[in-house]
Amino acid sequence: MVSRKAWIWAYIAAGATYIATLMVVSSSGGAGALLYAAFTFASFAVIVGVGQMFVVTLGPGNVDLSIPASMTLAATLSLKFMATDGSLVVPGLAIAIGVGLGCGLFNFSLIMLLRIPPIIATLSSSFLFQSLAIWSNRGLRIKPPEVLADFSTGGTFGIPNAAWVALLVSVLAWCVLEKAIAGRWILATGQNKRAARLGGVPVNAVRFGVYVSCAVLAGVAGFMLASFSGGANLNMGTEYMLMSIAVVVIGGSSIAGGNSNVPGIWAAALFMFLIVSMLNSYGLGAGVRLMLTGLIIVSVVVLASKRGRRV
Amino acid sequence: MIGTQKVPIITLADVGVSFGAVKALNDVELTILPGECVGVVGHNGAGKSTLVNVINGRLSSTRGDVSYDGEQSAADFRNALLARNAGIRSVFQELSLCPNLTVLENYRIPYRNMPRRAWRRNAASAVRASLDAVFPGNAIDPYSVVDDLPIADRQMVEIAIAFSRRDIDARLVILDEPTSSLDGAIADQLLAYIKKFCADGGSIIFISHMMGEIFDVASRIVVMKDGFITQDNDARHFTRDGLVDAMGHVVPDTAEVTGAKRRQEFGPEVLRMENGLNARQGEVVGLAGLAGHGQAEALAQCFLARTSDWSASRDPAVVFVAGDRSRDGVMPLWSIMRNLSLQTLVEFSRTFLVDRKAERKVADEWHRKIGIKTDDLENPILSLSGGNQQKVLFSRALASSAPIVVMDDPMRGVDVGTKKEVYRMIRAEAEKGRTFLWYSTETDEILECDRVFVFRDSEIAAELQGDQITEENMLRASFEMQEAGQ
Amino acid sequence: DTSEKKIALSNNYAGNSWRQAMLESWGKVAYMAIEDGHVAAADAFTTSENQATEQAAQIQNMILQGYDAIVVNAASPTAINGAVKEACDAGITVVSFDGIVTEPCAWRIAVDFKQMGRDQVKYLAERYPEGGNLLEIRGLAGVFVDDEISAGIHEEVANTEFKIVGSVHGDWAQDVAQKAVAGILPSLPEIKAVVTQGGDGYGAAQAFAAADRPTPTIVMGNRRDELDWWKEQKDENGYETTSLSIAPGVSTLAFWVAQQVLDGKEVPKDLTVPFLRVDQDTLEEILAETPVGSVANVEYSLDDAKSLIESAK
């Protein structure tokens, strides 16, 4: 079992990588710029990571592989709808959220009604979402409205706007998990679904809420990412499949469910960005970079673990 | 026995075990000779399971010496091996079969040096032989998967495996609450077998909260209290009341506890199920019959039909007390407090946030009321002894305001003192108008009920009321159709 | 006469605008060719994931379905050789394009990716004879095209005053490229130019803008949003660069080559198509022809194919 404060290690790892990168930063403003960039890009990982965390907390076998496809579909449909028209930003966001809702509902009904194991259910639905995205827009890249692009690439009080959004999302998630009844229910369901049901937990509502909110967060992340990077791609978000799982687990959540951690997600997201920057900055090739990434992830996890086991 | 030159199978000298600050065992001196049947009694958390784990070598004692067959050994991890070679075998309090394997495959697991040739056939016949010897007339197929067996069958399998033939003969078999999910008839078969086993020179350590069973089989009784062995004497020196006193549970044994105080007046009918099961307000309804005859299913159905998968109610219609703790009750990663408050979260919280103060209040109240043996409710639930975990589950349900309480063999592993306390609480709650549905494998508990439904083959075979509620009537109703069918 | 022949397109990926344009071009030419009675069928198949193993299975299925020719855009130049060989052995004509295969029995319509890398650097060397620092954005590690373009770039850089100070993998995905560039920028000195593999230019430009660094000369990859951005910059401050990529319409060329082979024509095994290049002065013209959100494209007719085959002999 990973210890309760496992995320300390993720922060240490992120900090160490940051410092190691700074060693080769040339310009004076480089340190700040790196941090700014790290927060910007970590934000997207945090938003999807929070959703994935809720899903993972539901217990073994629960993971949402449809995040990239939901992101793409939400981004494609909303950007197509807005068609660079700045006055349609709010309905555009509503569409992204609506698409997320739809994707989550679809996933949940596969899991609940057809009782398909979540990994496979979400994998299958991701193919369907991908097809929908292709069908709806044929891969055409439509620019986001000016205001939206400005917002998502800009910053407030020296912090990227994307990070503000992610911060809001993670504070909400933290409250749900630590303070709210719903959080207790999620944790209970993750440890022992049957016992939770017999203990008065509305397990279906819990699972419904978790899958739907994960997909909605993916929709929002897709919307923001598309606004940030100048349009929706069919292959946008591909890397967020592994990324979302990685930030959850490196961040110190027990994958067996029942024990989650929001601050750790931030650390892990920053770490995942900084490690790539560090290895790129040191001019290492892709092979070495991937290898070291893997080794560092494993070491962090091993270090964060408690020695020994219960009798 | 005095004068014979028997070598003790195991000797514990001044043994102590601590879990951090908790001293689970203190200054334990114990010697077990061949042919002895030692009954171990004690309140929940007295250290019985810990003692067992020291004897079978799974726990290293923090202090003192353990010697097998008279040979001294340092307390270390090799003890498990020594114990095995000395012919010591255990049936643990928490069932330890692999549910995904067949019965015969489970036989293979404790059998270290099993000959590999045609092992399936050999294993099947060994398990069969042992099952037949311990539980004559059972119909358990060695090829069936454990998961498909009812809990009573599983317990029978585990006991049979412990007594089965292997390369090293069983000399000391430790049974930690082996009868907790067996019904009376099957338990009697086990007791008879134990007597025979001891008469043939084997030894038994028998842990139980059923005083009747202890007096039935034990040649010697060891009383434990708070980690100490307080008495260790020939069984003849104890009386039932004396034993309960020795365990030191201070429960006022007032008259109102007994079944004689059964009420006759009840409120309107609050529950009726398709199979005819019904209950009135303020009534304690028992579900009896042989284990695995559909009582648990009926209870689950009653609970599930009256609660929702989709919403939690501030005033739930029914709450559930689990007997199979690890499967149906305990949240293993959580603290005692969180486990205790799960059911009532929506009841004591006014908003969608958890009201921590109210939670603490509820937990403290029940900690006191039901005597959960811990000094900090923030401790993990798994640090509690089995019986104390059960108390937490009890509190979880009783803390709720639900008018109907469904109990699935809830006293599994609860000590005598606490049982009485719980009976009293159930009575008091019933007086206040709560209705209880109570499935139990213990006749004593069924006798506490106002009305009893006897189950057979998932149907109600008899409804007993008032003076009809006797052990004899229940047994007759349980067996009737089986005999007719044969 | 090929009017009874059936041609299949085996495509390994449909997840970007280039591939979508490629499929669209194929669809157009297939429709016309069937209308005109050139072939009986020209079906397109796409695998669900960009994986050689899946594509190999797809090709095996096409063999079973009795196609006379298979046009392949391969996930790997070597990993589907087994399946391609099986197709050839079954008497099927295999024509590969863009992602070509090395199996000798197949035809290859290749773009010289190495040359594409070299041309980028050559253009930059003309602009900046004094050299400077280069940032290289690569594609997906372990993939043939990535390796070729990168090799071309590095070879040519050796002949110039340029120095590659940073190299990142953008996985040919806009958001990944942007992220990678943003991550490495703080550690880089002033960048004179960025060499890319197509589709990453706009992301790079955004990353530079976000880091408040002067915009270097970014070689573009013919995507409409890249061209748009270039046009914008050009109108604003006379920004100059070049843009080059393989045209998605090369699928139509592959189609006609397959048709010609089926027709019994003698066609050399290796054909080369030029890549489509957009320059400072052709920018407006090509921009006008490129649909919003898509890629600059040229499609080939039967006559184009015939003349290309002639010239290759």
Place this chain on the structure above:
Amino acid sequence: MSRDHLRILLPVLSLAILLAAVFYMQPRAMSYFGLNLLFNLAVPVVLATIAQMMILMVNDIDLSIGTFVSFCACITATFVQTDPVVGYAILFGAILVYAAMGAIIYARGLPAIVVTLGMSFFWSGMAVLVLPSPGGSAPDWLRALMTAKTPFLPVAIIAPIVIAAIMHYFVKRSALGVLLRGVGGNEQAIERSGWSVMGLKAFAYGVAALFCVLSGMALVGLATSADANIALRYTLLSIAGVILGGGEFTGGRVSPVGAVIGALTLTLAASFLSFLHLSPDWQIGAQGAILIIVLAVRLVFTRREALI
């Protein structure tokens, strides 16, 4: 009929139905040549699925199978071809690394999903280092083995049958298999009986690695060469195969025969779709749809969960 039998019935039926549909649409497939084409690429998938099954059997999950098979393929296409001794030594070392990973996962109580996720980056990096651009070539004997013209039934059919038979014996019949499944069913019970759960887990991981190595080699034998990304999809494919074959994520409930059939079904499902001539827009989605349909059929077979 026991639950175990029911569990295997579904995969068998879905494979049979799919096969019937494929034969109906494409009678040509009903031949030695046709069967070989339909199934030969399933052989490495079958091997990878067995590897995943070994891991799921001990209650873990392996997200690095795809990259590890790719790595093995790269080694096979390079070192094993040019320098057999070095090549086999590397593969053997990789198996040891896997076994060590299993031991560490148990000893430190780590979530397997995280460690294997990390290792997937590691193997991927190693593969890129070994083979920066696609290439290499298959050892001749391997090529000959994978394309051998066996009498009556093609290799593509014989190999899965042999693999299923061996693994069925090993997992379901042998005394060691019982212990391994026991680890998945009730780790504590195994430990209480004095077995080293760490050793058993390491062993299970080692066997899984062995099958990954075989999968990589089979793949190279079929494809004639390798690249660093050649088998990435095997990770999800192998999980889907085990589940489709009636396995479960926890509790040590796996079926080697089911897993093999699951892998074959998945391969066949893709072929089935390409025979349908769907519009390119929907081809990807159809793969999802068919997975959903095949798994939804389980509803009919799995009895309603006892309680919930």
